[in-house]
Amino acid sequence: MKALLSVYDKTGIVEFARGLAGAGFELISTGGTHQTLAQEGGLPVRQVSEVTGSPEILDGRVKTLHPVVHGAILARRDVPGHMAELAEYGIGLIDLVVVNLYPFQATIRKPGVTLEDALENIDIGGPTMLRAAAKNFPSVAVVVDPSDYSWVAEKLAADGLSQEERRALATKAFRHVSQYDAAVTGYLDVSSEEADSLPGELTLSLNKLASLRYGENPHQQGALYVPAEGGAGGIAHAQQLHGRELSYNNLMDADAAWRTVSDFAETTVAVIKHTNPCGLASHQDQAEAYERAYQGDSVSAFGGIVGYNRTLTAQAARAMDPVFYEVVVAPEYEPEALDILKKKRNLRILAVGPSTGGLDYDLRPITGGVLVQAPDALDEDPATWETATDRPPTDAEMRDLAFAWKAAKHIKSNAIVFAKDLTLVGMGAGQPNRVVSVHLSGRAAGDKAAGSVLASDAFFPFPDNIELAAQAGVTAIVQPGGSIRDAEVIEEANKHKLAMVFTGVRHFRH
Numbered sequence: 001m002k003a004l005l006s007v008y009d010k011t012g013i014v015e016f017a018r019g020l021a022g023a024g025f026e027l028i029s030t031g032g033t034h035q036t037l038a039q040e041g042g043l044p045v046r047q048v049s050e051v052t053g054s055p056e057i058l059d060g061r062v063k064t065l066h067p068v069v070h071g072a073i074l075a076r077r078d079v080p081g082h083m084a085e086l087a088e089y090g091i092g093l094i095d096l097v098v099v100n101l102y103p104f105q106a107t108i109r110k111p112g113v114t115l116e117d118a119l120e121n122i123d124i125g126g127p128t129m130l131r132a133a134a135k136n137f138p139s140v141a142v143v144v145d146p147s148d149y150s151w152v153a154e155k156l157a158a159d160g161l162s163q164e165e166r167r168a169l170a171t172k173a174f175r176h177v178s179q180y181d182a183a184v185t186g187y188l189d190v191s192s193e194e195a196d197s198l199p200g201e202l203t204l205s206l207n208k209l210a211s212l213r214y215g216e217n218p219h220q221q222g223a224l225y226v227p228a229e230g231g232a233g234g235i236a237h238a239q240q241l242h243g244r245e246l247s248y249n250n251l252m253d254a255d256a257a258w259r260t261v262s263d264f265a266e267t268t269v270a271v272i273k274h275t276n277p278c279g280l281a282s283h284q285d286q287a288e289a290y291e292r293a294y295q296g297d298s299v300s301a302f303g304g305i306v307g308y309n310r311t312l313t314a315q316a317a318r319a320m321d322p323v324f325y326e327v328v329v330a331p332e333y334e335p336e337a338l339d340i341l342k343k344k345r346n347l348r349i350l351a352v353g354p355s356t357g358g359l360d361y362d363l364r365p366i367t368g369g370v371l372v373q374a375p376d377a378l379d380e381d382p383a384t385w386e387t388a389t390d391r392p393p394t395d396a397e398m399r400d401l402a403f404a405w406k407a408a409k410h411i412k413s414n415a416i417v418f419a420k421d422l423t424l425v426g427m428g429a430g431q432p433n434r435v436v437s438v439h440l441s442g443r444a445a446g447d448k449a450a451g452s453v454l455a456s457d458a459f460f461p462f463p464d465n466i467e468l469a470a471q472a473g474v475t476a477i478v479q480p481g482g483s484i485r486d487a488e489v490i491e492e493a494n495k496h497k498l499a500m501v502f503t504g505v506r507h508f509r510h
Contacts, residue, residue, distance in 0.1 A: 002072070003096035004048070005037070006030040006064060006126065008103060012146045014041035016098070019153030025096065030064060031056065051092075064125040073097060073132045077139045096156070097133035098143045101126040101176075105183050109356070122184055130173045137170035138163060144173045179205035179228035186360075198372055202361070209236065215248045222248040227359060234258070234355030238329070241338065243348030250305070250327050250348060257307025257329050258352055260410040264309060264403075266422070269293040269316075272305040276411050279304075280424040282403060287315040292423040294323065297444060305329065312337045376409065376507060385501040388481060388490050393499040397453055397476040401501065404455035405478050409507040415457040418445045418474065425452055434458075438465050442472035449473040457507045459483040463492035470496035480506045 003025040007013050010033070017027055017037050027045040029037055037045045049055050052066040064070075072094040075082040086093070102123040107113055133142035141161055143152055148169065155161050161169075182203040189199050205228035215222035226236050235255040240246065246254075256275040261268045264282055269289040271279030278300040281292035286308065294301050305327040306320065312328070314336035320328070321340065327348040328341060341349055364371045382402045387393070393401060404419035411417065411429045416437035418426035426445030428437025434456065442449050450473035459482045460466065466489055469477065481502030483489060493500045 001095045002026045002028055002092060003098060004028045004064075004069070004073075004094050004129070005045075005098040006033050006048075006129070007098065007100045008032075008123075008126075009100050009146060010036050012149050013037070013098075014043070016146075016149035016153055017041060017043055017045070019149075019157060020096070023153070023157040025156075028094070062125075064129055067091075069094070069129070070132055073129065073140055074136055075139075076136065094140065096141045096143070097129050099126045099129050099133075100144055100146070101180055104180065104187075108183070108187050118187060123180070127177045127180060130177050134170035134173040137166045141166055142169055142173045144169075144176045148172075175205075179207075182228070198361070198374070202372060204359075204363075212248050212251075213245065220248075224251065232356050233353035235329070235350070235352060237355075238350040238352045241333070241349040241351055242342045243327075243344075244346050246327075246348055253305040254307075254327050254329050254348075254350060256410065257305045257327075260407075261307040261309035261329075263406050263410065268309050270307040271296070271301045272307065273300045273303075276427070276429045277407060277424060278427065280407050282422040286310060286313050287319045290316050290319050292421075294319075296424045296426075301325075312341075314340060317341050376509070378505060380405075380503065380505060382501075385478070385503050386481070387499070388486070388502050389493045389498060389500040391494075391497060391499045393453075393476045393501060397499060400453040401455065401476055401478040404453055405503065405507075408455040408457045409509065411457070411509065413457055413508045413510055415455075415507075415509065416441045417455040418442065418449055418452045418472070419455065420448060420452040425449065434460060435462070435465050435468060438468045438472075442468065445472065451475055453477065455479070457509065459486070459506075460489045461485060463488045465489075466492040466496070466498065466500075470498060474498065476500065478503060480504060482506075 001024055003020050005013065005017060005027060006029060013036060018041060021027060021043055027037060027043060028048055028051055029045050030048050034045055034047055037043045048064055052068040054066055068091050071086060071091045075086050102121045104121045107121040108118050130142060130144060133140045182205040185203055206225035207228045208223050209226045210224045212222035212224060214220055224236060235251060235258055252275055253272050257270050257272040260270040260277050266282040267284055267286050267289055268282045270277045271293050279293035279296035281289045283289035283292060302324055303326055306325050308330035311332040311334060312330040314334050317337035317340040325347060327350060329350045329352055331352060333351065341347055362373045362375055382398060400419050400422060403422045404417045407419060407424050408415045408417045411427055414431050414434045414437045416428040417424060418441045425448040426441035428440035431437040445452060452474055453476040454469050454474045456479040459480050461483055462485060476499040477493065478501050481504060490500065
């Protein structure tokens with residue numbers, strides 16, 4: 001029996017090869033792997049060039065791309081003609097292929113990587129051998145994952161691999177090659193770099209990171225997947241410091257909390273319920289920011305998720321103590337804050353880092369297909385907004401308008417936000433018409449609506465929204481503008497001496 005080993009990642013390869021040799025395998029290898037096995041492992045191993053009779057050429061680019069190698073892998077043992085051809089050309093069988101690939105994904109994530117560096121790390125021989133062995137898995141076992149070395153060695157030393165095990169290893173090899181090809185395609189696809197263009201074909205490779213107890217409801221299966229090409233940070237890779245197992249809904253809400261607070265440069269706290277911020281505030285004192293966010297809707301806050309964009313302080317943890325929350329999300333925690341929070345047995349505590357290497361698109365399934373869009377990540381400057389009314393906003397109103405505009409971006413359409421002193425005091429979300437959202441925002445704000453500002457994620461189609469906002473006590477409004485009734489809306493705002501600015505940008509979140 002012969003085993004061909006050619007790996008970039010040498011982790012565990014010496015121990016695996018030693019087990020193969022003990023099971024009676026003759027070892028064949030290439031350049032760096034041969035050196036590791038022979039010099040570090042002291043194992044008897046032949047160079048591929050000895051087997052093929054051809055030297056490695058082009059700085060190692062061509063070494064296993066040879067009929068002697070691929071004939072030995074692809075020949076069907078149950079086809080007499082195949083075996084006769086091998087005998088005619090003096091080709092021996094290869095029964096096991098152990099390969100992992102050049103680190104293309106790691107290379108392209110490096111700062112300042114050049115095209116030349118990326119191209120040099122596109123593996124050719126490795127995927128070819130993996131595909132060949134996986135195609136012929138009933139006769140040739142293929143191992144691509146170092147985590148499989150131990151159990152495969154044990155099986156081969158005992159009764160051998162079953163057909164089911166061989167098939168599973170082949171499936172993993174094909175999946176690995178598919179993900180590798182997807183990473184290369186994504187990197188080389190220049191159309192994805194064009195601001196006004198999405199790729200003609202979109203290939204996604206995802207690995208299951210964790211199984212969940214269920215999805216949104218107990219009768220639905222659920223799991224967490226991450227991009228196969230790697231990445232770090234974000235909710236998907238959050239470190240859970242305490243609490244019960246995370247559910248599908250916990251992850252959805254935690255992501256909403258993290259996305260919301262990450263959009264603010266100031267110290268900001270968000271309270272999330274069903275992916276919508278029901279409480280949100282910015283303040284240089286974190287505990288005060290939490291109190292303001294909580295008071296924004298103290299009823300809805302119960303059982304919610306709290307997000308922080310700064311290290312969570314002990315003072316803020318003490319402020320949270322009287323309220324039941326499902327999850328708390330922050331980049332880091334003061335030790336005393338953790339001690340306080342961990343007294344709540346079921347509170348899930350997540351430490352979250354900046355997201356890198358994630359998906360480049362927002363994806364939403366529909367019946368028969370998938371909708372794809374670029375993320376809503378526009379960097380906006382309030383100084384560019386157009387004052388549409390006779391009265392411009394005051395400086396204080398403008399600060400609140402900028403805050404409310406960011407808040408509206410994270411609330412489901414039709415989104416209306418009432419804000420005052422950098423605090424969300426009322427909001428309406430997901431309503432079939434905008435006037436209902438205005439009504440709900442005013443009702444939630446109550447007395448706090450007096451002197452507040454309003455943000456609308458899309459334009460106002462009728463002036464009745466403005467009238468209702470003015471009655472609630474709103475003094476200034478930010479909206480995209482662009483309605484055929486803008487003149488009527490502006491007239492209504494002027495009638496009530498409201499300031500109103502147009503952003504020229506819409507932030508629907510369906």
